[in-house]
Amino acid sequence: MLITDAELARTAAEAGAAVVYARYGAPLARFQKSANDFATAADIEAENTILDAIRAARPEDAVTGEESGLTGSGSAERMWLVDPLCGTLNYAARSMLVAVNVALRVGSDVRVAASADPFAGELFWTDGNHAYVRRDGVDEKLTPSPDSRLVDVNLDPPFPNEMSFRAVRLLADPGFIERFDPRVISSTLAVAWVAAGRRAAYVTDGHLRDSVHFASGIALCQAAGCVVTGIHGQPLHTGAGGLIAAADQETHAALLKLVGNQFPPDR
Incomplete structure (x- = not known):
């Protein structure tokens, strides 16, 4: 029986996660x-495991892996996007804030x-229509919420808009401090948490x-009904790119205003 794309994404991500879990705390070779x-060796092993699952089920599809790069055509209609261990530095430092990401772009x-x-x-997952979290084989629909007031701000480079916007400056903005509580976990697991109602929002620069x-994470937020735009809305x-993923319109509007505080006066 043909496995669906959503089933394949779940299976591949879970297979990669099993590798990451098994290798945690062990001495690992590093590849600069x-x-x-x-x-680390865990990144590479997890990616190979994920790619094996995808290629076995969808041998004609293109794949871009964090460690192995592009296989197939960059202009392919169907492209799998694989990050086998998002939060490698966390993981290497024996911090458990990591994610294993698998997505399929069609067109x-x-x-x-x-x-x-x-x-x-x-396992946070979406079929493109709805978003869920699976625990012990049971799916629960994701429901965004601003109630935590927690906003993750990505401080990792690159910063293509640094002349007019730096995420780190949000942390010193009095309006941000008054309204939100910042978090920085250095893993896109936090984007999934916006969809799940565990974060009010996530902000990053970048293309x-x-x-x-x-x-x-973006696909999860969109399917869950979050407000998802670039940093200018x-x-x-x-345009400038970036990402504001917010649980609701009010949170999104507040973050847009705070981001706008960094723009030159003549903007």
Whole structure:
């Protein structure tokens, strides 16, 4: 029987999460990718496990993996986006704030996605219409909520808009401090938490189209009914880029105003 795309995303993410969980705390080889970035043997093993599942079920599809890069055509109609261990530095430091992300873009839209939390035993997933969290085989529909007042702010580079916007400056804005409580976990697991009602919002700079890090979380937020735009409130993946994913319109409007405080006066 043919497995659906949503089933494949879940299966692949869970397989990767099992590797990440099993290798946690063990001595791991590191592979330097740049001066400030590296992968571990767990990243590579988890990605290979995920890719094996995808290729076995969808051998004609293109895949972009965080560690292995692009397989197939970059202009392919169907492209899987795989981040086998989002939060590698956390993981290497024996912090459990990580995610395993698998998403499928069909045309210009991400149709299905899954973000697995290996240590909480949770799988956040969407079929493109609704979003759920699966625990012990039981699915619960995700419901965004601003009630926590917690906003995750991504401080990791790159910062393509640094002349007019830096996420770190939000943390010193009196209006932000008055209304929200900042969090920085350095993993896109926090984007899934917006969809789940565990965060009021998530803010980052960057150009995120076909991002293996963000595709799953964005798709979850959109399917759950969050307000999702670029940092100027523009349609996602246009203009300056960036991301504001908020639980509701009021939270989104407040963050837009705070982000706008950083723009030059003549803007």
